[in-house]
Amino acid sequence: MTAATRRHPGKTPRESLPRLGPRPLPLHLAMACTTWTSSSAGLTLLKNGWPLSNPNNPASGNPENGQALGIETLLSQIEGLEGDDFNKALTQEVSARLRALLDGIQSYRSHPYRRDLEDPPSAWQEGSARLLDFGLAKHRSKRPGAKSKPAVLVVPSLINRSYVLDLSEKRSLCRWLAGQGFRPFLMDWGAPNGTEQRFGLSDYTCGYLERALDHVLSVTAGRPPVLLGYCMGGLLTLALAQRRAEDVSGLALLATPWDFHAGENALPDGQLAAVSSSCLPLASRLGYLPVDTLQSLFALLDPMAVTRKFVGFSKLDPDSQSAREFVAVEDWINDGVPLAAPVAGECLEGWYRRNLTARGEWEIDGEKVRPEHLDLPCLAIVPAQDRIVPPGSALALCKALRSVELLRPRSGHVGMVVGQQAREDTWQPLAAWLSALAT
Structure with a gap:
């Protein structure tokens, strides 16, 4: 357990202590990259008659109940687009989102705010x-x-x-x-x-x-x-x-x-069983369940929540009160035990x-x-x-x-x-x- 883990609240983090958030960073980056870069593969599957585009597939919607055929609607929207132009636009959008995410994370990690509130007795x-x-x-x-x-x-x-x-x-x-x-x-x-x-x-x-x-x-x-x-x-x-x-x-x-x-947002029993079977032996072996493991479990509730937050933060003025409040909350979130x-x-x-x-x-x-x-x-x-x-x-x-x-x-x-x-x-x-x- 590191000194940072044992730190009591109210103590000002040392200037030299780097921010670790959003924790666990590899997980959040992997989810964002996988989600966004899969768009190109998904487009190819759609154009090649992916099974979900079959009107008889329940996942496509039920026209008798007034539901729109989501896949067919999407195909009709992209049908007239030139392949190369659309693929370029898609690649540019994915790149822009990744840059915004990385800019938000870097802006957070380098932000000058540090909590300096003195604890009561x-x-x-x-x-x-x-x-x-x-x-x-x-x-x-x-x-x-x-x-x-x-x-x-x-x-x-x-x-x-x-x-x-x-x-x-x-x-x-x-x-x-x-x-x-x-x-x-x-x-x-x-x-x-x-x-x-x-x-x-x-x-x-x-x-x-x-x-x-x-x-x-x-x-x-x-x-x-x-x-x-x-x-x-x-x-x-x-x-x-x-x-x-x-x-x-x-x-x-x-x-x-x-x-x-x-x-x-309740997790299905199969997923809960997998979580217990993987996390509890780890906790038993170490004597505790690590912070990054806990943060990974919370990510299951909304896998892209952290990505949305930091993309939004990249658009804030770092000197604004909103940015300071964002950093204050994120410092707390990533200072778990x-x-x-x-x-x-x-x-x-x-x-x-x-x-x-x-x-x-x-x-x-x-x-x-x-x-x-x-x-x-x-x-x-x-x-x-x-x-x-x-x-x-x-x-x-x-x-x-x-x-x-x-x-x-x-x-x-x-x-x-x-x-x-x-x-x-x-x-x-x-x-x-x-x-x-x-x-």
């Missing part, structure tokens, strides 16, 4: 995990006569760094909540090291997370905090809330999956393949996690354009909860917390819900 630490106390930060608002607002224990995913929730001065959910009078505590998991590589989800939940909750209770005179879980962190806070319901005043779930077989081998098994095999959560069979420390038994005020924020956690997966959790308020921002998985509309669409409604708990 660490209130508790054990192993690689620490608890950042934004209530002790200088920006916390304490308005005279204002009613005391609850502490919020914020729990991110184990896969990505916690600082997406404290990305920059203007894009920090935790600092903004502190400015509204709340006292956020951000759980920073760090990277699994030593014995932590043998941790499962129960170790993280019943160990580090419960002891972090105990610390929050100790500094708030026993006043129960609200739990706020983001993505995978939402599942951990759900389990914690069930175990420690008397010590929790509410549960907010941001883009939290539940039914891993729901949604258009490996996943402890037992956790990788529970996630890939237990969640994604066997769907134990939606089946009511997922267990933490031998106890089934059953959201329908939870008697707490709950808020679920389900972004409409999420590709990482399909809305159908998160909405299944809403249906399982006994009582929940639902919010549907018009953003994606990451944009919901750091995007341009995050404050209006996510932060402010979240703060309003938290404030209502204090009344």
Whole structure:
């Protein structure tokens, strides 16, 4: 594990440390090249009567149902074109797209932006995990006569760094909540090291997370905090809330999956089986699932997403605020952490393949996690354009909860917390819900 892997969030990356993203670069370049350069081969196949051009092939469409014959329509459009001119135009377009992709990657890697935000004080630490106390930060608002607002224990995913929730001065959910009078505590998991590589989800939940909750209770005179879980962190806070319901005043779930077989982007069982059979032996051998392997798995959800992003970035002015924000998010995405081998098994095999959560069979420390038994005020924020956690997966959790308020921002998985509309669409409604708990 490199020093960069162990780096805590909030530390400014050294100027000499090159950017690694988009990770894994060979995979993204290979997918882009294969997709675009296959156009010439595809054109030849079409002109030579590729089977899909057969009107009797179901893939060509059903004219009786009013569906256009896509292949025949395409053939009719290119039929009158001169072969050499069209092939030249096609080659030029492929070359232009590849140049734009490479320009975007180079522009990103050479961009001068570096995150230099100082972390708030660490209130508790054990192993690689620490608890950042934004209530002790200088920006916390304490308005005279204002009613005391609850502490919020914020729990991110184990896969990505916690600082997406404290990305920059203007894009920090935790600092903004502190400015509204709340006292956020951000759980920073760090990277699994030593014995932590043998941790499962129960170790993280019943160990580090419960002891972090105990610390929050100790500094708030026993006043129960609200739990706020983001993505995978939402599942951990759900389990914690069930175990420690008397010590929790509410549960907010941001883009939290539940039914891993729901949604258009759900991977078929055969693909999930192939992922498990290839990744889990690797994790067992190393003690962890490497970051680049995790990034490759995310690429399965939308193979050309990274390519589209960097082609778009190539068109931005590097000095613009939009470019800086793009680089900030990409630095976070590519600054991931490996996943402890037992956790990788529970996630890939237990969640994604066997769907134990939606089946009511997922267990933490031998106890089934059953959201329908939870008697707490709950808020679920389900972004409409999420590709990482399909809305159908998160909405299944809403249906399982006994009582929940639902919010549907018009953003994606990451944009919901750091995007341009995050404050209006996510932060402010979240703060309003938290404030209502204090009344």
